[in-house]
Amino acid sequence: MTPRRKTGLRIGAYSLLILSLLAGASCGEKEAKDPAGAGTEGDGSLQADPLLADARAVGSLTMELRWADASRQSQRVELFRDGRQVWARSGHRFAIESRVNEQASTRPVGQGVDDITGDGVPDLVIREFTGQPGRFVFIVVGLGPEVREIATIEARHEGAFIDVNGDGRHEFVGTDWTFDGWKAPASSSPAPRVVLTFEGGAYVLAPSLMQRPEPTPEQIEQLIIGVLRSNEWQGGNPPPALWGTALDMMFSGHPELGWSFLELAWPEGQAGYERFLGEFRAQLLKSPYAAALGL
Incomplete structure (x- = not known):
């Protein structure tokens, strides 16, 4: 078809x-x-705009x-x-x-x-x-x-x-710009795609219209490699691609994969993972769409 x-x-x-x-x-x-689009001028009179x-x-x-x-x-x-x-x-x-x-x-x-x-x-x-x-x-x-x-x-x-x-x-x-400026400049902040549909007199999230095919194992491997090779780790900071990729997975119908990606793409021996995960979770809950997505 x-x-x-x-x-x-x-x-x-x-x-x-x-x-x-x-x-x-x-x-x-x-x-x-x-009246006639009047505006109040300096002398207090009304003149047509x-x-x-x-x-x-x-x-x-x-x-x-x-x-x-x-x-x-x-x-x-x-x-x-x-x-x-x-x-x-x-x-x-x-x-x-x-x-x-x-x-x-x-x-x-x-x-x-x-x-x-x-x-x-x-x-x-x-x-x-x-x-x-x-x-x-x-x-x-x-x-x-x-x-x-x-x-x-x-x-x-x-x-x-x-x-x-x-x-x-x-x-x-x-x-969704919940992560705008979070641990990264606004210019590089990830913003996952959202779709709203008109139902019951209002625009509401439509998770079914946001779903995308799950990445293949080969694609996931390449995404992980890309994050691990980022130069930003050298400064002790995770790159925005780490949580940006996870958010894309979560918002496209694959939340479990998104959570797993955060761990898989974190370098072995790199400190701070548990703290990062807690901060990420707290920020994610600020999203107006988190509840509808089961996050």
Whole structure:
């Protein structure tokens, strides 16, 4: 049987837009719309704030972007239906276009879809950067008769809505950054893959969609050799590949193999294994997915 093709985000009949909040954003609360997008100027008077971009049609709604206040330190994105505001969110910077300038390079930030949750209602996905390097959240907004915020998903560096199993619904594929900066710089910190599926009105972990074939004995041997030969042992520190490989095994359906790998890839005669194992276990329990994975 030919496996069904995995599909990423696609532009559907509703031509929904992805918004990407640039670095330095703060997660604002929903707020009421000022008349004509007014902002309070220095003299205390209210003056109309011009739109920062042309109003856009989002299904049956209209989306506008304007300054959130007179200081122009933050912006506000608003959704309207028949001239009435039905949803708003403030943040440092929003980009309405499909590409943004980030770190001196222009790159795609996403596409729109019809219905990513599979409930028959079109959705708007907003990507919001928190202001901390590499950290952002995805906000899923349902565009039904009642416009509502369905979910907020924290992410680091990467994340995408993908139809993993070909059932027509989009799962969220991201990473778990519980070990970010743990015994290693953030740039080399391992982050195992996670898949979230929409069930019961929320995105929850889908362990069955994270499973991968168990490595062969030959592959495991090569992984062990790679860790043992790491130069980082010379400084008395285990390399991130040690716990990174173990985490990948644990998060892909092979927890027992992951625990065994930690011991097998620890050099004979190298002190500190029991202490490392205890610290690793304590850090792992901080993961929001540890319980669901039986770790």
